[in-house]
Amino acid sequence: MVPGYHRPAVVKVNLGAIRRNLENEMKHLDPGQKMFAVVKANAYGHGAVEVAKVAEKVGAAGFCVAILDEALQLRRADIVKPILVLGVVSPEYAPVAAVNNISLTVPNLEWLKDAEKYLVKENLQLKIHLGIDSGMGRIGFNEDDEFIAANKFLENNEHFFVEGMFAHFASADSADETYFEHQRDKFNHMKSLLTVKPKWIHVDNTAASIFHSGIKSDLVRFGIGIYGLNPSSNPASPDLDSQIKLEPALSFESELTHVKTIHQGDGVGYGSTFVADEDTIIGTVPVGYADGFIRKFQGFKVKVGDDYCPIVGRICMDQFMVKLPKKMSVGTKVVIISNNPDDPNNIKAAADYVDTIHYEVACLLNDRLPRVYYEK
Numbered sequence: 001m002v003p004g005y006h007r008p009a010v011v012k013v014n015l016g017a018i019r020r021n022l023e024n025e026m027k028h029l030d031p032g033q034k035m036f037a038v039v040k041a042n043a044y045g046h047g048a049v050e051v052a053k054v055a056e057k058v059g060a061a062g063f064c065v066a067i068l069d070e071a072l073q074l075r076r077a078d079i080v081k082p083i084l085v086l087g088v089v090s091p092e093y094a095p096v097a098a099v100n101n102i103s104l105t106v107p108n109l110e111w112l113k114d115a116e117k118y119l120v121k122e123n124l125q126l127k128i129h130l131g132i133d134s135g136m137g138r139i140g141f142n143e144d145d146e147f148i149a150a151n152k153f154l155e156n157n158e159h160f161f162v163e164g165m166f167a168h169f170a171s172a173d174s175a176d177e178t179y180f181e182h183q184r185d186k187f188n189h190m191k192s193l194l195t196v197k198p199k200w201i202h203v204d205n206t207a208a209s210i211f212h213s214g215i216k217s218d219l220v221r222f223g224i225g226i227y228g229l230n231p232s233s234n235p236a237s238p239d240l241d242s243q244i245k246l247e248p249a250l251s252f253e254s255e256l257t258h259v260k261t262i263h264q265g266d267g268v269g270y271g272s273t274f275v276a277d278e279d280t281i282i283g284t285v286p287v288g289y290a291d292g293f294i295r296k297f298q299g300f301k302v303k304v305g306d307d308y309c310p311i312v313g314r315i316c317m318d319q320f321m322v323k324l325p326k327k328m329s330v331g332t333k334v335v336i337i338s339n340n341p342d343d344p345n346n347i348k349a350a351a352d353y354v355d356t357i358h359y360e361v362a363c364l365l366n367d368r369l370p371r372v373y374y375e376k
């Protein structure tokens with residue numbers, strides 16, 4: 001999608017907040033522990049290159065992304081520190097990763113054997129992190145025999161440099177630690193089977209780092225915390241308290257493009273789900289589900305000028321309507337999502353409203369919305 005530079009709708013990102021969140025995490029690390037900044041999915045919608053540059057300045061030892069193209073984007077932006085791709089990359093792209101000094105995740109033994117064929121052909125060495133499935137059920141080794149065989153395969157294998165070994169927690173954001181402990185024990189067991197010596201053994205995501213103490217890990221894969229959001233967003237349990245201060249960085253802003261009064265019996269939007277029962281002032285905002293602001297937000301209150309106003313009628317592809325308490329002028333500022341956690345339209349409240357997590361709300365805001373950066 002082309003970015004809409006000629007429409008008043010932007011995602012604003014406070015790089016000052018991002019910097020302070022990163023600095024707070026750096027201070028929170030164990031002695032000798034490193035931080036990899038997780039900037040996958042365009043830095044959770046905040047802008048991968050801009051966030052990575054801040055993280056680099058603050059002292060991140062490297063970066064994590066989800067797909068190979070995201071790693072290449074950082075390399076093209078002159079980021080030289082280590083980059084780990086967390087997802088499975090097809091073995092045929094192992095040479096592309098090797099040439100660009102990008103580290104890949106090994107999901108199983110078969111992947112290693114396939115990747116080796118491509119690396120042999122071009123006489124290349126690839127940096128790898130062994131993925132362990134300690135209970136996430138996603139990717140990585142979960143059987144002893146296969147993991148032992150993979151270690152054997154890697155011993156004295158000049159086409160691979162074993163840079164890391166890692167697992168991912170499924171419930172580090174939950175107050176109930178039973179499954180977390182089960183995963184930790186399984187990981188420690190797999191670790192005991194190692195015969196190759198990875199440089200970095202790592203398990204912490206944001207939640208593990210800011211809620212749990214005493215996990216031995218060489219580096220923290222710090223993701224959602226960069227953006228100032230508390231990963232404990234399980235609606236079934238109350239928010240766990242973060243051990244570090246987090247400041248949300250993202251706000252989503254627009255303006256009224258049209259204001260009018262409708263009369264008794266007049267409908268608003270597709271299907272006329274809102275029908276006026278008296279004279280009603282309606283404002284139009286030039287944002288819709290094609291920007292990632294999904295239809296489920298119907299009824300959510302956004303801030304127009306100084307008033308919180310409900311979205312009435314169905315959200316259209318490119319526009320939505322709000323019910324205004326008084327006549328307002330075209331151009332009045334609309335804060336759809338606020339970066340102030342005390343505002344009722346903060347991102348956590350928005351996520352709760354549509355029954356999801358703030359990670360998803362932020363990621364859905366797509367590239368039709370230009371990112372505007374400021375430092376405060």
Ligand SMILES: *Cc1c(COP(=O)(O)O)cnc(C)c1O
Nearest residue numbers: 038086168205206221222223224
């Ligand atoms: C996304 C991801 C992270 C970062 O998680 P946050 O909850 O955002 O801190 C860390 N590790 C892996 C494997 C991931 O996929």
